[in-house]
Amino acid sequence: MIAAISSLAIALGLMIVLSLSLNLAVGHTGLFNLGHAAFYAIGAFTGTLLMVRLGCPWLLALLAGGLLSACFGYLIGLLTLRLSGDYFAIATLGLAVVTSSVLLNWQSLTRGPMGIPGIPRPSIAGVHVAADWQLALLVAAFVAVTWFVIGRLTRSPWGRLLRAIRDDEIAAQALGKRTLTMKTQAVALSAFFTGCAGVIYAGYLQYIDPTIFNINLTIAVLVAVIFGGMGNNAGAVVGATLLTLFQQMMVWFNVPSAVAGTLQQIVYSILLVVMMILRPKGMVSEGVVARAMRETRAEG
Amino acid sequence: MSDFSQVLANGLIAGSIYALIAVGYTMVYGVLKFINFAHGDVAMAGAYLAFFLMGAGITHGPKLVVVTLVAAAACGLLGVLIERLAYRPLRRASRLTPLITAIGVSIFLEAVVTLIWGAQFRQYPSPSWPLIDVAGARITAAEIAIAVVAIASLVALQWFLTRTPLGANVRAVADNLELATSLGIDVDGAITAVFTVGSFLAGIAGVLIGMEINILPVMGFSLGIKAFAAVVLGGIGSVPGAVLGAYLIGLVENGAAYAVGGVWKEAIAYGLMILVLLVRPAGLLGTPRESEAKL
Numbered sequence: 001m002i003a004a005i006s007s008l009a010i011a012l013g014l015m016i017v018l019s020l021s022l023n024l025a026v027g028h029t030g031l032f033n034l035g036h037a038a039f040y041a042i043g044a045f046t047g048t049l050l051m052v053r054l055g056c057p058w059l060l061a062l063l064a065g066g067l068l069s070a071c072f073g074y075l076i077g078l079l080t081l082r083l084s085g086d087y088f089a090i091a092t093l094g095l096a097v098v099t100s101s102v103l104l105n106w107q108s109l110t111r112g113p114m115g116i117p118g119i120p121r122p123s124i125a126g127v128h129v130a131a132d133w134q135l136a137l138l139v140a141a142f143v144a145v146t147w148f149v150i151g152r153l154t155r156s157p158w159g160r161l162l163r164a165i166r167d168d169e170i171a172a173q174a175l176g177k178r179t180l181t182m183k184t185q186a187v188a189l190s191a192f193f194t195g196c197a198g199v200i201y202a203g204y205l206q207y208i209d210p211t212i213f214n215i216n217l218t219i220a221v222l223v224a225v226i227f228g229g230m231g232n233n234a235g236a237v238v239g240a241t242l243l244t245l246f247q248q249m250m251v252w253f254n255v256p257s258a259v260a261g262t263l264q265q266i267v268y269s270i271l272l273v274v275m276m277i278l279r280p281k282g283m284v285s286e287g288v289v290a291r292a293m294r295e296t297r298a299e300g
Numbered sequence: 301m302s303d304f305s306q307v308l309a310n311g312l313i314a315g316s317i318y319a320l321i322a323v324g325y326t327m328v329y330g331v332l333k334f335i336n337f338a339h340g341d342v343a344m345a346g347a348y349l350a351f352f353l354m355g356a357g358i359t360h361g362p363k364l365v366v367v368t369l370v371a372a373a374a375c376g377l378l379g380v381l382i383e384r385l386a387y388r389p390l391r392r393a394s395r396l397t398p399l400i401t402a403i404g405v406s407i408f409l410e411a412v413v414t415l416i417w418g419a420q421f422r423q424y425p426s427p428s429w430p431l432i433d434v435a436g437a438r439i440t441a442a443e444i445a446i447a448v449v450a451i452a453s454l455v456a457l458q459w460f461l462t463r464t465p466l467g468a469n470v471r472a473v474a475d476n477l478e479l480a481t482s483l484g485i486d487v488d489g490a491i492t493a494v495f496t497v498g499s500f501l502a503g504i505a506g507v508l509i510g511m512e513i514n515i516l517p518v519m520g521f522s523l524g525i526k527a528f529a530a531v532v533l534g535g536i537g538s539v540p541g542a543v544l545g546a547y548l549i550g551l552v553e554n555g556a557a558y559a560v561g562g563v564w565k566e567a568i569a570y571g572l573m574i575l576v577l578l579v580r581p582a583g584l585l586g587t588p589r590e591s592e593a594k595l
Contacts (some may be wrong), residue, residue, distance in 0.1 A: 032396050034400065079574075079578055080574075080578070084578055086399050087532075087581065089335070089396070089399060090577075091574050094572060095570075098571055101564065101566055105564065105567075215521065217409060222403075258419065262411045265407045265408075265410065265411035266407075266408060266415075268404070269405065269407035269411060271404070272400055273404040273405060273408070274388060276393070276397050276400050277386075277389045278403045280393065
């Protein structure tokens with residue numbers, strides 16, 4: 001029972017972090033990043049290789065995974081953010097395919113499709129986080145940090161500027177804002193949290209291979225963000241929670257995994273199409289939250 | 301020398317198939333200014349429809365032509381249906397909204413085909429085609445047919461766009477949708493025509509792919525990206541550009557496969573696309589104005 005709850009909590013926590021970070025790029029900044037899974041993969045592989053090959057401590061591996069992923073995001077940003085919206089989407093999708101192809105074929109480094117087994121569980125300052133429930137607590141702490149940092153940043157002037165860029169980039173430029181720098185920062189920050197999540201995920205599964213981080217993963221996170229409500233952190237959490245519960249339902253009802261994947265795809269695709277037509281702003285739209293925040297402030 | 305001919309022949313055959321898909325992509329972008337992500341999956345659906353029809357034991361001859369046309373026509377219908385149900389309600393939305401929808405449609409088609417025919421490889425019940433030696437390259441009769449059918453279809457498309465009244469409407473809408481509307485041009489009709497013709501050609505491409513390799517539900521995704529890479533390379537919105545880009549992608553991909561190994565095929569095709577996006581986003585034959593248009 002505890003094991004089942006723990007694994008659900010870990011899956012939920014990681015999905016929340018992925019959604020919050022993707023929402024930073026897609027929702028707040030309007031950058032339709034279709035390569036989110038690549039950041040996750042880069043974090044996971046960096047952390048794993050450091051731990052398994054070099055015996056690097058977990059905390060250092062976590063930071064390195066996050067930072068390398070952020071650097072990658074920064075580079076991608078510099079390269080592709082001059083492109084307008086849909087070109088950026090396709091460029092990031094292309095980069096994700098290239099990344100997964102490199103991870104799959106650079107076998108001397110990553111062992112390719114054979115994957116890397118025997119990844120150690122996290123260990124912080126001598127405390128070994130071995131059991132699933134302990135790891136769930138660690139994930140919960142990580143979710144709290146992500147929520148706090150991304151929440152603070154998106155409410156800050158910096159976050160307001162991101163939304164200004166999303167709504168009208170030329171106007172933001174006319175106000176003298178360096179929009180390219182801001183967008184690059186947003187993608188790098190999004191990649192940082194995703195990369196850290198990748199290291200935690202690798203420690204949880206204790207095995208990774210490049211095929212885990214495929215386009216379907218990006219799509220699932222995208223569905224969570226779009227369903228919850230783009231540009232709204234609470235919405236991203238709601239979306240991630242519903243999505244994880246839905247995925248978990250497949251396990252509870254003993255749906256064979258081959259059918260479950262297809263069934264999930266059908267539900268996701270219908271959600272995407274129907275949401276875009278009926279509620280493009282998601283279930284918890286940004287406006288609702290903004291209004292609630294204003295009212296709270298007015299009362300306080 | 302014969303290696304060179306072989307790579308060249310393989311590249312041209314792959315390019316012919318990509319060209320058939322790429323023209324539909326570029327036409328939709330031309331009229332509606334969004335990336336129809338599901339277009340590769342329409343081709344995939346065409347490959348499976350023909351597979352289904354071939355279950356009756358049709359493997360070659362005039363009946364194979366009929367099977368191809370029926371599958372392609374069904375794809376044309378599918379394209380129109382997708383446009384009506386999923387894209388038309390979003391005509392006035394921002395450009396990312398239909399892109400998200402198109403991703404949804406793409407996943408949907410893949411999932412439905414997987415449900416019906418399974419996720420595993422399927423193979424057309426084709427006879428073993430005789431090998432023909434052309435300037436040192438060994439190619440099959442089917443491969444010659446692929447190139448001929450593709451080129452004939454592209455010529456027909458060019459004729460449709462430049463010599464028929466409906467084609468003129470399509471070009472007018474692609475040039476300026478608002479102006480075309482105010483001139484009383486049947487915009488919806490032109491858009492329907494684009495989806496019919498584009499999806500029809502994608503359906504043909506799907507059947508041609510099935511004659512060449514095993515088919516898989518997930519192939520729609522990589523076909524879509526490759527065709528899109530071709531479109532970007534040639535200049536988005538431009539039909540001759542898409543054809544040029546498709547042949548370039550086919551040649552580069554096969555050249556790279558020969559030089560560094562087949563596993564890098566995809567990475568190199570997408571790498572080339574990203575490079576073009578960065579260096580010359582307007583593509584080889586595109587007009588900079590269109591690609592620089594903001595959201």
